[in-house]
Amino acid sequence: MKAKAKIFVICMLLTGVLAACGGGGEETAATEEGGANAEGSRDNVTIKLHTHGNEANYNWKETLAAFEEEYPNIDVDLIILSEKGDTQEAMKKLDLAAASGEAMDVLMFSDPASYAQRVGAGMVAPIDEFIVEEGYDVHEEYKVDTSLGGKYYALPGKFNPWYVLLNKDHLEEAGLEVPEDWTWDEFMEYAKKLTVGEGSEKRYGTFFFGPQDGSWMEYLKLAMASEPENTEFLKDDGTSNLDSPFFRKTLEIRLKMEQEDQSVTPYTDLISQKLHYRNQFFNQDASMILIGSWMNTELGGTDQFPLDFNVAVAPYPKNDPNDEGGFTPVTTDFMSVASNSEHTQEAYTFIRWYTTEGQLIQGKNIPSWNKVSEDDLDRIVDTILSGTNNPEKVDKASLLKVLSEAKSSKMTSPASYQAEVYKVISEEYEKLIFGEQDIDTMIKVSQERVQDVIENNG
Known part of the structure; x- marks a missing residue:
């Protein structure tokens, strides 16, 4: 366990929050008391759901009503930790609630780092026994791998893969087809052909929104993220992954495209103009944008960003034409059972339902569940696009194809000091792109500095 995670656990121990998280005896007793079969239990049970998701984005009223109708013996007490959907605010409130010993059953995390940190702190219970009892393969059931250290502590909710947004009008002007399967080399060729004009009138083939002082680091993992595993700057065992050929390839892509x-x-x-990807794309200053599919709700244009052209979607590029393809950065909601829950069976019943049938009823996002039918996916996409101003301008077929074929790589457990690693690599990249060092030097210096971070946090 890394240094910051250890400190977090010590703080929690001092406040007594881990008192019920120890040997697993209480969890077993709670399971037996609540009944091994939540549907068959005679006693009504109320479980508490702590979430960052607000009503507008998660449609809780309808979703929870449907769950309680299917499982009449389980009531869900919804605790929204941030009415504005602020995940940082939500995590602070969740930690305070845990430290005060507040009753918890279902916990919802919005990113791998928040999820892994709370698992390391002992706030989250493993759910492998329930998965084994139910008898399904998580890899076959879901598009997102949520395992940590060989165990499962969460099931994935929504599925937001990254993709490439395309100005379809610009493609047609350049005589280019909407890509259905392509490589980074082809992406670079498209960007060249889509770049027109000079000076202040120049329109670029693409726009990368990062890195920015340690944030938006997806743009320094381009080729890494196309692989099925080892897509982070650190490996699962905490060692540096900067000797990856795909890290070097990413730097080569960035340097070649810019210079x-x-x-x-x-x-x-x-950096100087504080440009944003929405403005660059919707103002047609860039023809392609590599971004996450949270943009689905804006593809047809909004009042703030009107759409005056046709939009298509292409998959995340792969490294080699013979690669399997489909791998891409993915964001999801990690649905977990609290380690101090007195109703672990019922909590698991909820997260299993929510990450399957519940996602279809919620109707706000593309589910991670692999058993979503083509008709269900089509209906969800229609619902999402109908909320935009000009859904008819979106190439729905290309969007459906990308969403149905995308998949996440094997998750790498985030280190507690991940932000430090990001900042180091971001700083060294700036020196590279500003011509202050070459790629070999950048990789060498980054490796040395990251190793210092690792050792200082060991």
């Missing part, structure tokens, strides 16, 4: 092809908005413009 040789001049097909990407200059990094200096991104």
